[in-house]
Amino acid sequence: MANDPDAAGVRYVEVDVTYFEKRTLRRYAGVWSLWALGVGAVISGHYSGWNLGLSIGGWGGMLIATLLIMVMYLGLTYSIAEMSPALPHTGGAYSFARTALGPWGGFLTGLSENVEYVLTPAVIVFFISSYMTGIFETPTAMQPLWWIAFYVLFLGLNIVGVELSFRVTLIVTLAALAVLVVFWISAFPHIDFSRWALNIGADGSELPEGGGPFLPHGITGALAAMPFAVWLFLAIEQLPLAAEESHDPKRDMPKGILAGIFTLIVSAFMILWLNPSVAGVGSFHLGTSGEPLLDGFRAIFGSDIAKILALVAVIGLIASFHTIIFAEGRQIYSLSRAGYFPRALSVTHGTRKTPHVAMITGSIVALIVMMCVWFGVGQERGGAIIGGTLLNMAVFGAMFSYVMQALAFIYLRRNLPDIERPFRSPLGVPGAWLTVVIALVTVFFQLSDPVYRVGVLGVAVWFVIGILYFHFYARNRMVLSPEEKFAMSHRTRR
Template identity: 45%
Template sequence: MANEKARENMKGSGGVTYSQAGEGYFEKRQLKRTAGFWGLWGIGVAAVISGDFSGWNFGIGEAGWGGLAIASVVIIVMYFGMLFSIGEMSAAMPHTGGAYSFARAAMGPWGGFVTGFAETIEYVFTTAVIVYFSASYADAVTSELFGLSMPSWVWWIILYAVFVGLNAVGAEVSFKFAITVAVISIGILMLFAVMAVVNGAVDFSRLFDIAADPNAAGSSTFLPFGVLGILYALPFAIWFFLGIEELPLAAEESHNPSKDIPRAGIWGLITLIATGSIVFFLNPAVTGAEALGASDEPLLDGFRAFLPAGWAAALSGFALIGLLASLQGIMYAYARNMYSLSRAGYYPKPLSLTGSRQTPYVALITGAVIGFVALLIVNFNEGAGDVVLYIAVWGAVLAYGLQMISFVLLRRKFPNARRPWVSPTGNAGAIVALFIAGLAFVGVLLNPDYQIAIIAIIVFYVIGLLVFGFYGRHRLVLSPEEEYAVTGGLHGFDPEAEGLGGTIEDEILKGHTD
């Protein structure tokens, strides 16, 4: 019955063509189960925590401290609704596809591609943003301590090379590293808080030192750039948490994904709310909101405010660990995202090769090259940090919205599918998250300062859709994500237990034609 349903679904699946994977195809694309709850918590927190060290503060420049505060509360509501929904879908579909997998089952191959591609943009460009900020921090530290300064592009090459190598070593190393640096990063933020208070450097009146713009509607001391500034601040509030939703990508490397991924995501978000609150309230209270609004290294500026230069640089060297934690975690995410889309044939199939260490090393290298080239291009035209951040956030909010639509559709389309974990907020949580993601999407589009980011995104999507339309959709393979979708959730739930290719592939493809 599952195979008959699969063939019916494939006939109306948007003009795509499936073919036999071929002997040894999946054997060359294997991942290794190494992660428990703490490994997942670590990779989730590590991937995001750099947002506490750089990037979030640009939201103050757009909306003032009060505007960013309102935007952050709204975004926290969105993330809870979204993580509850993603938790249910990831428990029902514990394979590496993540957002692509959810959308593929709910909206067909084209929906799966559009969503998966948005997530590729999100993670590849988030990695580039973190490389950019890490280079800024690293150069500031080495300049102050050793008088050594290097061009940004040299730092970018070093950082990409080191962390591609670290991720290629193996998932077990990646998860252990993530736990370690996540804990260290949390400790650094707590140290900053204690030292700022002990040194008497905290003055909360500095949160409102930005003069109100008389031309902005609704401007005040609390909202110096008016109500519209809140909308513009939403993408930067997202930066506090962007990446925690990556955990479903670790499904095939987790021992108990249906149980641990939802729990790790929620507890990871709670952890990030706590750490984000430290810098949000104390960092601008030390430096002043106006001074912080355009800084590439806000935490370093915070240390500089109450410590001698050498001490500040040394402590910020430890702060660099937080950025490097996210560099490793987000690089892990883009590699698994590209791996899953490649394994299914949406992207060129060599991207999913894993080698003897069972890590998608081709995807790791490819994402690094794309990110490096993007930094060079954007930096040549104007400052790279906030522009590339905007590209990353746009990809994120598009993927978020499509995943929430997928959640609602899947509950209707696959009512009998196994759901080991169920969202406590149901459709209501997904709809609220969808609405807020839509607001953030509009905020990206309307901000005139980031038109170059919008143009870049349009170009990426035109190229991506053309390649998929003319090439990729005719070369799809029944990966676990595809099997789950075409069988209505009756096969592909557990790739390890059910197997890949072979008999099931022969039966599903029997009689399937263009």
């Protein structure tokens, strides 16, 4: 057993060569596979979720919120585009923070991402099941069967092999984007921006003739809308988790993540402009809608084809569900391989070379949480908690990880200036600091919302369990995985 005196008391155990032989991944992904992985993970947020910020900030407030969040994600993605080819390991965010901030920094960053990647697909599958219940008119009580069915289907696709997984990712992502493009084109003849997008008054009431103020709730309303603007970009940061399954991560990772963020920027501003502007929809209604894109389609094409349109709307949810299950598996796999999580979770499939144990375990945890909520507090209240509180937990976990990744970038620039950097962020350290500041402002406004505060308490419980496990057990049984070896050989002045 080896001891690292500079690593906060972490101790490493020796493993034989078969340990890593049982934990190998297969390389397949190129630039477009990585692009699809990033865009697909986010795209459901362009179908719904973002629109709730309209009730808080109005259209103008939501625009400002989106611009601020866009700056945060540009700072984040450019930082990741530099770090991921310099540290091309599956650990992603954990790997960056481990090298820059030590074992505890790496673990806490990984734990925050774990909250995001376990709970986000759970919430998405809840929304999918709600759509399917309406389309096929099944009883609400049967929704858990829809959850299980979709988890089994997309776990199977992810386990069968990385080749099939990335092919499905590309297909569903292109399909989800195609639906959005059809909406944009169809919406143009039906928009009246001033009449419908600006139909919220200063007192929050609906203005029947529109022409309301740009900022009905002032700049405070715009800042309060920031947590909802996050939905337009949330999870783009998962790309580095595919580093060890990319043919050439040093070349392809920066291209994939930057192509992804600029695709999402275009889509975000198109949906923000057009969806509230469609005649018969409007910002006031969308501010409380659970299906804003579907509302837009109904206003354009009529409600007679509602079920067909609902199936179309499910495509975006499926794209994100499939890709975040991929990320969930790799994230658990990387922390387990290094010993932060139980090491058995990182064993990969003997022939498929996919982290099937990690994906199945993460999915079972998510389903257990959903079942406990659903049956523990009743269907109606359980649905609200799954659709609201669990989702807010995922967002808070993401914000914490963004702060840690940006700080890791800053530390790596300062303390390891000479490591090979195939790509250098043109935004540099100032861009990373902007990410930190905007993420913290977003967290502040999350905490000002009682619903978000409940989610934050949930994350705190998750952290306490993880920290106790790491402190009393895992940190004395670590393994020198690729992420740990790199960090040990490039110790920074922390």
